[in-house]
Amino acid sequence: MKNYIVGSLAAAALLSGVAVAQAPQPSAAPNEDALQINQIQVVGTHNSYAMPADPRVIALMAPRLATLMQSMVKTLSPEKAAAMQDEHPGGITDMAKTLDYVQMPIQAQLRSGVRSLEIDMQPDPKGGAYADPLPYRQLREQGATDLAPIYRDELAKPGMKVFHVADLDFRSQCPTLKSCLTILKQWSDSEPNHSPVFILLEPKLSGLDKAIPGATAVPPFDKAAFEEVDDSIRTILGRDKVFTPDDLRGDMPTLEAAALARRWPTVAQARGKFLFLYLVPGMNLPAFAPYLDGRPSLQGRMAFVQGKAGMAHTAFMLFDNALTRGADIRDAVQKGYLVRTRADIDTADARNNDGARRDAALASGAQIVSTDYLTAPNIYANDYHLAPFARAWRCNVRTSRCTTAK
Secondary structure, X not given: OOOOOOOOOOOOOXXXXXXXXXXXXXXXXXXXXXXXXXXXXXXXXXXXXXXXXXXXXXXXXXXXXHHXXXXXXXXXXXXXXXXXXXXXXXXXXXXXXXXXXXXXXXXXXXXXXXXXXXXXXXXXXXXXXXXXXXXXXXXXXXXXXXXXXXXXXXXXXXXXXXXXXOOOEOOEOOOEHHHHHHHHXXXXXXXXXXXXXXXXXXXXXXXXXXXXXXXXXXXXXOHXXXXXXXXXXXXHXXXXXXXXXXXXXXXXXXXXXXXXOOOOOEHHHHOOOEEEEEOOHHHOHHHHHHHHOOOOOOOOOOXXXXXXXXXXXXXXXXXXXXXXXXXXXXXXXXXXXEEEEEOOOOOHHHHOOOOHHHHHHHHHOOOEEEEOOOOOOOOOOOXXXXXXXXXOOEEOOOOOOOEEOO
């Protein structure tokens, strides 16, 4: 439900070593660590923190959301409607299907080779905004006493929260940004020579309150919210563990100029580090004014921001659908930008055991390829999946010469 949805148990087993059914994968050359990070490819997860919603919540809320989404689609401009169709080719009105995926524990993901995680953020400066979700209140009124647990004590405290959609998909392995960052820090300290990890950040800009009575009003993602994110990253992980826009830009006039000049660090230089990359919901860049104002190339910031060619801050782009945007992805990565795409979207690819989008994503050269299905058989009992690469990354055939695995 990226970009256009309103507002928009982890498995216990470690990943199996089963490889994706596809053409032979390229392996890195002997001087693999000399490759720059824009010359590699990693497997990541989508909504990496997620825990399955209580089925009763979906049964209660899905009909409301279906009606809401159908009404919203009718109000979209032709351009936005086309973009929504491209990003959600299977549609997003059936929430029971759209939200039907299960993520393993974050540490297990990282230890098994995942090198990109996605974190959705909901502001909560006063605390408690999300501690008693609407459907839980309504289900308790109906007599429910065994609702799937949430971290109420953590949710009651002030600070940025991490989950997907308020009052719908709100169960999370790490309910606060600080707890998510602490997991990253603990894992990184235990494996200090790990290859670079790309952390996608999505700020939630609204909730369901304007359409559903009693739903939570999501506080604005304002200057204080953006500052909180930067401060949390800097305080918990430490500046030395983060590759920032300043590190890329150096003495170049703009951040985009540095990306186009391919000033990305090598894998060796980026070992032990994280890169934070903001997704821009609906390409609503005005919402990012508090982060960009006075810092057109993200001077002093801890995270990159998704952009378009010609923007001073653009070093990172997003094209979710590699089946329709493959040419755009290839063009962007060959120019020097970082790109994220998705191997599967809204569960349809996995349900249908259809690897076409996954294979197009891998072939596109996008440095970050996200999936909801790391193992086979998947939760639909078929073989669709995308396993992390053996070394947690592989040489990117679109940006460098790679040897071919036999």
